[in-house]
Amino acid sequence: MATGRTHRPATRSRGIPxxxxxxxxxxxxxxxxxxxxxxxxxxxEELATAAGVNSAKLRKDFSYLGSYGTxxxxxxxxxxxxxxxxxxxxxxxxxxVIVGIGNLGAALANxxxxxxxxxxxxxxxxxxxxxxxxxxxxxPVRHTDELESIITDNGVSIGVIATPAGAAQQVCDRLVAAGxxxxxxxxxxxxxxxxxxDVRKVDLSIELQILAFHEQRKAGxxxxxxxxxxxxxxxxxxxxxxxxxxxxAAGKGPDGDxxxxxxx
Amino acid sequence: MATGRTHRPATRSRGIPxxxxxxxxxxxxxxxxxxxxxxxxxxxEELATAAGVNSAKLRKDFSYLGSYGTxxxxxxxxxxxxxxxxxxxxxxxxxxVIVGIGNLGAALANxxxxxxxxxxxxxxxxxxxxxxxxxxxxxPVRHTDELESIITDNGVSIGVIATPAGAAQQVCDRLVAAGxxxxxxxxxxxxxxxxxxDVRKVDLSIELQILAFHEQRKAGxxxxxxxxxxxxxxxxxxxxxxxxxxxxAAGKGPDGDxxxxxxx
DNA sequence: TAGATTGTTAATCGATTAACAATC
DNA sequence: TAGATTGTTAATCGATTAACAATC
Numbered sequence: 001m002a003t004g005r006t007h008r009p010a011t012r013s014r015g016i017p018x019x020x021x022x023x024x025x026x027x028x029x030x031x032x033x034x035x036x037x038x039x040x041x042x043x044x045e046e047l048a049t050a051a052g053v054n055s056a057k058l059r060k061d062f063s064y065l066g067s068y069g070t071x072x073x074x075x076x077x078x079x080x081x082x083x084x085x086x087x088x089x090x091x092x093x094x095x096x097v098i099v100g101i102g103n104l105g106a107a108l109a110n111x112x113x114x115x116x117x118x119x120x121x122x123x124x125x126x127x128x129x130x131x132x133x134x135x136x137x138x139x140p141v142r143h144t145d146e147l148e149s150i151i152t153d154n155g156v157s158i159g160v161i162a163t164p165a166g167a168a169q170q171v172c173d174r175l176v177a178a179g180x181x182x183x184x185x186x187x188x189x190x191x192x193x194x195x196x197x198d199v200r201k202v203d204l205s206i207e208l209q210i211l212a213f214h215e216q217r218k219a220g221x222x223x224x225x226x227x228x229x230x231x232x233x234x235x236x237x238x239x240x241x242x243x244x245x246x247x248x249a250a251g252k253g254p255d256g257d258x259x260x261x262x263x264x
Numbered sequence: 265m266a267t268g269r270t271h272r273p274a275t276r277s278r279g280i281p282x283x284x285x286x287x288x289x290x291x292x293x294x295x296x297x298x299x300x301x302x303x304x305x306x307x308x309e310e311l312a313t314a315a316g317v318n319s320a321k322l323r324k325d326f327s328y329l330g331s332y333g334t335x336x337x338x339x340x341x342x343x344x345x346x347x348x349x350x351x352x353x354x355x356x357x358x359x360x361v362i363v364g365i366g367n368l369g370a371a372l373a374n375x376x377x378x379x380x381x382x383x384x385x386x387x388x389x390x391x392x393x394x395x396x397x398x399x400x401x402x403x404p405v406r407h408t409d410e411l412e413s414i415i416t417d418n419g420v421s422i423g424v425i426a427t428p429a430g431a432a433q434q435v436c437d438r439l440v441a442a443g444x445x446x447x448x449x450x451x452x453x454x455x456x457x458x459x460x461x462d463v464r465k466v467d468l469s470i471e472l473q474i475l476a477f478h479e480q481r482k483a484g485x486x487x488x489x490x491x492x493x494x495x496x497x498x499x500x501x502x503x504x505x506x507x508x509x510x511x512x513a514a515g516k517g518p519d520g521d522x523x524x525x526x527x528x
Numbered sequence: 529t530a531g532a533t534t535g536t537t538a539a540t541c542g543a544t545t546a547a548c549a550a551t552c
Numbered sequence: 553t554a555g556a557t558t559g560t561t562a563a564t565c566g567a568t569t570a571a572c573a574a575t576c
Contacts, residue, residue, distance in 0.1 A: 019543055056544075060543090
């Protein structure tokens with residue numbers, strides 16, 4: 001297959017940067033809220049604030065879509081909603097399947113935001129025969145045996161995996177073989193897929209670990225730096241050094257029990 | 265407060281890039297799996313494959329942590345598990361609260377990966393009085409009235425918000441006022457928080473929309489480019505242009521019903 | 529010593545941002 | 553016209569990657 005992709009093939013038609021694509025849904029959400037309040041126009045400054053980004057970035061992002069604003073005035077809310085929806089492919093209907101109807105799968109099935117924007121839950125699929133036929137979020141759970149036919153019959157191209165980690169790759173393989181080309185993975189595993197298949201990953205424990213990293217840094221900064229020598233030479237044995245749990249700072253200032261990592 | 269942060273204050277002690285921090289949990293997961301299989305050492309190449317990144321990036325990432333490998337040999341699995349855990353702050357105990365015990369909150373409470381790595385669910389909190397006392401994942405649901413005392417008593421610094429969008433900001437404000445400084449937000453809203461508080465967001469519908477964007481592109485590319493003129497002049501009215509739902513390509517090649525966006 | 533693999537360099541690429549000319 | 557705000561430029565910053573010298 002050759003990982004070759006020397007100069008980025010011109011294939012990437014009207015190239016919108018990934019970072020921009022990832023923000024379009026945020027803009028769309030903010031615009032939808034404005035639309036519901038019947039606000040006719042909005043400036044980049046206002047919209048940026050609502051979406052939680054800065055206005056220069058927003059204008060740059062919009063410039064990739066075209067010139068949809070009016071200098072001195074701002075952006076027409078309805079028009080922009082339509083343009084962004086179209087760009088994201090939300091003006092068409094995307095049937096999706098959710099595989100793995102445990103706690104999480106059921107939560108996803110019940111999630112309203114699903115239906116609202118172009119997505120339609122075509123089927124809920126679970127490997128447990130006891131689940132088959134049971135209604136979840138108004139849909140009867142289907143058995144895994146039917147996976148291929150469900151995908152084919154409904155023209156499903158997007159699959160959501162909410163199975164345990166151990167089953168995820170196998171489910172993924174079947175989804176892909178049946179024609180799914182985009183996967184949203186909630187199972188804590190790295191999925192391997194053939195080229196041309198997109199995988200996005202939602203991982204609770206990764207997010208928590210990133211927060212813990214920053215949280216630890218905050219605790220460390222309270223006593224200011226100069227607390228560790230060079231970071232390299234560290235005891236290869238040592239049972240995990242623990243702080244007395246939490247060491248929370250209600251606010252910001254130092255609160256006593258800080259040393260999170262003490263030098264050997 | 266001055267948004268001022270001219271040259272990036274030296275505060276950022278031993279600065280590890282954000283992109284690297286976000287990958288450390290991936291490496292840790294792969295390493296933990298190796299550790300369970302009692303694999304003693306691993307090369308950057310092998311580990312990178314397991315984590316789904318390329319080896320140059322992995323080595324660069326590790327170089328920020330220190331020199332923990334051995335040239336010609338690789339990395340000691342146990343040692344690296346310990347070092348990354350420590351770097352991420354997982355060698356200490358992080359009590360967390362989950363607010364909003366609907367489908368999603370319950371799913372999160374039941375999620376095993378939570379407890380396994382340094383995180384402990386200190387309490388489940390819900391605004392519905394009818395939920396109070398009910399056991400979910402072995403813990404009795406507590407009423408929102410108790411939020412502040414729970415946080416203070418348990419030294420909670422990380423909060424998970426799984427409420428409806430409408431309640432999220434208010435819950436966030438109370439969490440922050442009570443001392444929480446890191447928030448994982450599952451509600452589809454932009455939260456505003458004071459400086460010093462970290463927010464990470466998990467948003468199903470954003471992820472789906474990003475997938476839809478790429479999915480649409482795939483459909484478009486099958487007929488190759490040159491199919492739309494300049495993108496600008498688009499009908500301001502026009503009911504959303506629709507494809508016959510799906511227009512799926514089983515595999516890669518063209519499959520007949522392709523044109524996703526047709527010129528007006 | 530010969531082979532393997534790390535840690536680091538330097539080039540490249542992509543994303544962010546302030547600033548401002550264009551223009552409504 | 554004067555005021556407002558977009559769309560774009562250019563500088564800067566951060567992330568990725570190939571390549572290879574260092575070294576086990």
